[in-house]
Amino acid sequence: MASECSSQTEKDTSVPPKQENTFLLFPFLPKELRLQIWELAIPRERLIQIIVRLHQGERYDLAASEPRYTKKNALGNTISGELYCTTVRSVRLLSKFMRVSKEARAAALSVNRIHIPVYLKGDSFTEKTMLYLNPEHDVLHLRADSPVHKTLLDFLWDLKAYDPKGVGLRKLAVDLGAFCDNDLRLLKEPDLPLFRHRTILRETLAQLEQVWFLHLQCHPTNSLLARAARVLRGSADGNLPLPIAGTTASFERLGAGPGVGEDKALEAVNMGSVDPRELLLRWRRFVRAWVPDYEALKTDYRLFIPAWAFDDDNDEEQRNAPHLWREPVGSRGDLPSWATGKEGGWPRPKKGQAFGFWLFPVEAAGEIGESDDLAAMTTRAGFKVNLSHFPRTLAVFTA
Structure with missing residues (x-):
């Protein structure tokens, strides 16, 4: 009998008490306080x-x-x-x-x-x-x-x-493809006979608090996450030193980088086939045409870098010098299996992989000069830039 009691006692004390994640007193809080918490x-x-x-x-x-x-x-x-x-x-x-x-x-x-x-x-x-x-x-x-x-x-x-x-629009994200696919950049006052159209365009441009320039590079047949997966499978700990894209809309700004090795990875970033300064110049020329007091605008401009991938698993130089390429946020691809709880072939990172994007000051793209003439600017394709010395903000997607 004593041995049975001892065994039962050991069994009871070996299991930790269940922790409740529910604040049971929440419904009894004053309504005003509950609304503030929500x-x-x-x-x-x-x-x-x-x-x-x-x-x-x-x-x-x-x-x-x-x-x-x-x-x-x-x-x-x-x-x-x-x-x-x-x-x-x-x-x-x-x-x-x-x-x-x-x-x-x-x-x-x-x-x-x-x-x-x-x-x-x-x-x-x-x-x-x-x-x-x-x-x-x-x-x-x-x-x-x-x-x-x-x-x-x-x-x-x-x-x-x-x-x-x-109020209307205050924060805008724009990419070169979307900006050039329609006639917005070509608009002149005679093109807008409705006074309300001219008004809403000027008011919106003048009140923008933030504009993110999405530097996006694309490959027509490959998924961003699939290409990142090849590198993850080949890495020792399943980690990329830079964030990769997710598909959720909500994000949180963390400020710090995603992991060890980020500064080295940012020292020689291949900017792909499109010079990011082209979008900056086109946007400035467009806004100047519609907002006479352009220099007085308080808009905060940021260079948005949504994801990182690699050209070839067998190319060691490419693996060590990540480049950007296009994959619009939310358009395709799921989070890897270890991020969704499903079984799969991707390794689980030891320190946690960041899913999100970088925000850099537009100066990181290089000088664009004072002229609005695109032909006067020498565009660069496939060039590398050192982003490690620029202040940056990491934003991670949340559920």
Whole structure:
């Protein structure tokens, strides 16, 4: 009997007590305090790619469309109408706080005060829904069809019309492909007969707090994560010294680097086939044409580096000198198996791999001079640059 009791005692004490992750007293807190906690817990910064296209029917039958700028939204503000549609694609774009409780949902809707209709596109579905935005925190990566006075400018007007504070766009991400794929960069005043279009363009450019220049390089057939996987499989500890891309929208700025070896990896970065200064010059020339007091703008410009990959597993020089190449955030690819909890072939990093991007000052791209003439600038392709001595911010994607 004594031995049985002893055995039972050992069995009971060998298992640690279960730790509760729930704060059971939360429902009994004052409502005002609960709402403050919800608001503090809601993720703030997100990078959201929005594609603005003409409705398919409008491409061929513009005369059949309703008169524009005759409708009002629930806020009583005039909106452009339905000449365009906006598509958003991202993993876990809608906040989980929208589904927790009525209080959490109310807090999330309060923080993300702009409620604008969009189409949410997934791998196997497309549904019309509402996009909830906070212009002070969300960075919008915009891509638009031509002509932009029937897509992008209408969207910018509507974004402000759906904002209870009447603010609109404050943080923008732009890449060279999207900037050159439509007629935005070519616009002159005579091209915009509607006064509201000229107004919203000038106001938006003048009030931008941040502009991220996405230096993106692409390979037409290879996935970024697949190429990074080859290096991960060949590395000793499964770590890359630099961040690689994820597909979630929410991110958090950490400030420090992702791991040992980052400075060395940044000493000779191959900038790919496109000179990043081309986008900087084109953007400056465009803004100067629409904002007379360009030099007085307080916009914070950043060079956005979303991911790192390698050309060839067998090329030791390429493995030691990572280069950039294009893979739009949220467009394809999943996190590796060790990041999702699923079994797979990728090694688990010993110290943790960063999934995110770098933000560098635009000076890291090199001098562009005072001239707005692109032909006067000697562009460079395939050149290497030392980024290790520039201040930088690491941002990591969060669930």
